[in-house]
Amino acid sequence: RIMRPDDANIAGNVHGGTILKMIEEAGAIISTRHCNSQAGEPCVAALARVERTDFLSPMCIGEVANVSAEITYTSRHSVEVQVNVMSENILTGAKRVTNKATLWYVPLSLKNVNKVVEVPPIQYARKEQEDEGKKRYEEQKLDRLETKQRNGDVILPVINPEPHTVGYSQSSLIHLVGPSDCTLLGFVHGGVTMKLMDEVAGIVAARHCKTNIVTASVDAINFHEKIKKGCVITVSGRMTFTSNKSMEIEVFVDADPFVDEPRERYRAVSAFFTYVSLSKEGKPLPVPQLLTETEDEKRRFEEGKGRYLQTKAKRQAQMQQAAQQ
C-alpha cells in the first residue's frame, strides 16, 4: 500500500512500527491460511515471537510497500514465516529491500482459545532446509524461556531529571484495546502491540537526542501472554545504552484487564529497539552519551554494550563470509 503522511514522522520517514504492523498482518494471514488448509479444527494464528529485525533503509511518504510472506518451517504446534518488505518508488521505478523478518505463530482453536491445535507439516525441497529450520526452532524456544525471567522489571518515574539521564527520556503511554486492534478471537494483533512499542521507543529516542530519529533494528520479541479486547495496556520505554551513533531502548507492555475480570496487571511483552539519529541529508549523527546514575542503570548499560558488540561482531563475520564467497 502507499505510505501516507500519517505513517511517517515530520522528516517524511515511515515509522518502523507501521512496517512491523504490515509485516505481522502478512504473517498472520499466511499462517492462519496454512493451519486451516487441512480438515481439522478451525483456528487463528497468534504471534508468539518475532526474530531480530533490521531496518535496512528508511521508507518515505508516497512510496509503495510490497510485502511478501513464505512459510519456512513448521513444528507440531508452531509455524515459522519469513516476510520480506520491498519499498518501491512508483515515480522512478526504483525498488529496494527495506526489511526481512522471521515470525513464529501458534494456531489457537476458534472454539477454545486456550487450546493449541496441530499444524499441518510443509514439504521441504531439501532435507537440510528441515534440519536448519529445526535448529532455529530449538534456539528460539530456548530464548523464549530465558526472557520470561527478565520480565519482572518496572519503570519507576523520576522527578526533575537531568538531561541525558535515563529518567529524562523515559516515557509511557496507555491505550484502550478496541475492536479494530483485535483478531477474530478477541485478542490484540501482535502488529498492533509492536506499533505502539515503536511509538514509545521513538519518543524516548527523540527526547534524548532532540533530532530526527529512525528505527534501525528490533531485538527478538517474545509474546508471553495474550491481551484481550477491553484491556488497558501500558507501554513504557527507557534508554538502556548508547554507542557513538545508536541508542538502545527497552520497552515493556503491561496489560490491565480491569473490566469484568478478577485478574491482576501482567507483563505481556518486552523488547529492545535500536534507533539512530539522522541529519537532514539522511546521514547518521553522533548521539549524546547516556548518563547512568544507579547501579541498575550501569548494569543495564553494560548488558546493552554486550548486545551491541555481539551484533557488531556478527555483522562483520557475515560481511567477511560474503566477501570470501
Add this chain to the structure above:
Amino acid sequence: RIMRPDDANIAGNVHGGTILKMIEEAGAIISTRHCNSQAGEPCVAALARVERTDFLSPMCIGEVANVSAEITYTSRHSVEVQVNVMSENILTGAKRVTNKATLWYVPLSLKNVNKVVEVPPIQYARKEQEDEGKKRYEEQKLDRLETKQRNGDVILPVINPEPHTVGYSQSSLIHLVGPSDCTLLGFVHGGVTMKLMDEVAGIVAARHCKTNIVTASVDAINFHEKIKKGCVITVSGRMTFTSNKSMEIEVFVDADPFVDEPRERYRAVSAFFTYVSLSKEGKPLPVPQLLTETEDEKRRFEEGKGRYLQTKAKRQAQMQQAAQQ
C-alpha cells in the same frame, strides 16, 4: 488485507465504500507506475472515471481481500485499469470473486498539476484487444461529456417529511479534507471520495427501509474536478427509484475551497448507487415503494426505472449469451 469491524456494518457485511477505496488504491498504484515507466516527466495518476461496478457478493469481517490490477488499454492521455477483488476465508480456504471494476486514470505532472502528460503505450497480445479498448475509450469519453450537464441539481432540506418520501431519507455529511486523504499532489484520492459517497448512500437506504442494507452496484462515476487539501466537501444523497427489491440513490459531492481561494463551491462528482435490503440469512427482502411528490421526483423516478430496466435487459442478454456458448 484482513477486513476489520470498522470496515463493516453492524450485521458484519463490509461496506461497499471500503472495497471501492481498495480498488482505487490498486488502480492508482499500477497506473502511476506505468506512466512513470519511461524517462519522461514525473507524474501522478488521477482518477477520471470508474465504470459501472457490481458487488457480486458481500464480504465479511475476518475475510482477507485479495486485490489484483492490470492495465488493459492506454490512449494518449489516459489509462484503463481492470481491478479484480477476491475475498478469501482463510479458515475454510474458500475464495470467491466479489468485484470487478474498470477505472480510467489521467497522469498529471508532478511539477504542474494542470498539465496532463503523455502515457507510454502498452503492447497488445492481439489486435482486437486494442480495437475493443479504443471502443470503450470512445464510449466513456462521450458519457463523461453528457454527465457534465446533469450536474447542476441541489438537494434541499425538507421539514417534517412523510415516511418513504424522498425527503424522508435524504442525507448529507461534510468532511474536512486532511493530509491522509490526499495524493502526493495534494488532491483527494478518488477512493476516499467514493467511500464517503457510499457512506451517505447507505444511510439514505437504511433510513428508507430500516433494515440491514448492502451495496449492490455503483453506476459509472465521473470525476469532473479535483478536490484540494483543506477543502470542505459536502456529500449529499437522495433516493431516486425503487424496484421490488432494490433502491437507487443519487449522490452528489460538492467542494468548498473556503480558505485562501476566491472560488465558489462547485460540483466535483455525482453518481448512482444501488442497494438491496438483506434478511438475517442474507436473502434479499422486498423494499418499501418510494413515494414521489413533486414533478421532478416523478421524472427522476422514471429515469431510474429506465436505468433499472436497461441493466436488467443487459444482464439477461449476457446470461443468454453465456448459456448459448
Add this chain to the structure above:
Amino acid sequence: RIMRPDDANIAGNVHGGTILKMIEEAGAIISTRHCNSQAGEPCVAALARVERTDFLSPMCIGEVANVSAEITYTSRHSVEVQVNVMSENILTGAKRVTNKATLWYVPLSLKNVNKVVEVPPIQYARKEQEDEGKKRYEEQKLDRLETKQRNGDVILPVINPEPHTVGYSQSSLIHLVGPSDCTLLGFVHGGVTMKLMDEVAGIVAARHCKTNIVTASVDAINFHEKIKKGCVITVSGRMTFTSNKSMEIEVFVDADPFVDEPRERYRAVSAFFTYVSLSKEGKPLPVPQLLTETEDEKRRFEEGKGRYLQTKAKRQAQMQQAAQQ
C-alpha cells in the same frame, strides 16, 4: 456519520471524546467559512474555548450522529458557535438530542500564524441577542484569565498505591502529533486534544470503579496555547472528587516541542471531566468513594464538591423555571 465499533467502548457506548471531536470539527468548519466570507486575509479558525458540555444520553454503535452548527455571536476577534448533536437510530427512526455545545474560535492568518484577523460581524434578529452574546463573551473572557492561574499543577507518580486512592487510578499517555491531527496551519485541532483527554479521563474512571463508564459532562475547557505538528503531548488525569454516582477527573495536556525548537515543555490545556458508572441495563451505579490522603488531595476534593453542588443547584433552578413556564 455512522458510529463504528472503534468509536465505542466494549459495552457499545460511543466515547464522549468521539462526539467532542465531531462537535469541534463542525465548529471549526463553520467559523473558518464565516471568517473567510468577506474579502480579507485568508484565515483558519482556532479553538479557544469550549463551554461546559453535558452528555444527555449515550450514543450507540450503528446510530447516525447528526451535527448542526450555527454562529450565535461575533466579537471583533472571536466567534461563538452553537453545535447540536442528535443521535438517530436509522432502523427505528428514533431521534434524540445527545449534546449541545458552545465553542469560541479565534481566526488566525494563514500567512502569519501569530496574527489574529478581524471577524466579519453577523446580523442579529433582535437587539437582545447581541446583548446576551456580549455578556457571554465577557464572562468567558474572565474565566479564561482565571484558569491561566491554576494551570501550574503537575501529576506526580505514586508507587504501590492502595485501591480507590487518587494515585491508584491516575493515568497518562503520550501522543506524537501527526499530520492528520492538524489544521492547515500545522496546529493540533482542538477536537483531537479533547478526544485524547476523554480517553485518559475514561481510563482513570474505569480504573477507579472497574465497571462500564460513560462521560456525563465536560467542564469549560480553555485552549491557552497552540500545539504544533511534531510535538509530543502528555495527557495526564487524576480523580479529584466522587459523589454517590459520579466521578470528577482533572486532565492536563502538556506539550513538548522537542524537535528543532529550543522551547521548554508547557501546559496547553486543562479541564474537568465527569463520568458515571452504568449497569448492563444502562442505569447509573453507585461509585466507590475516593480516598484522599494528602492535604492537596483533600483540598481538591472540597473544590470538586463545590463544583458538584453548584452544578446541581443550577440544574434544579432550571427545572423549577421550566416547570413554572
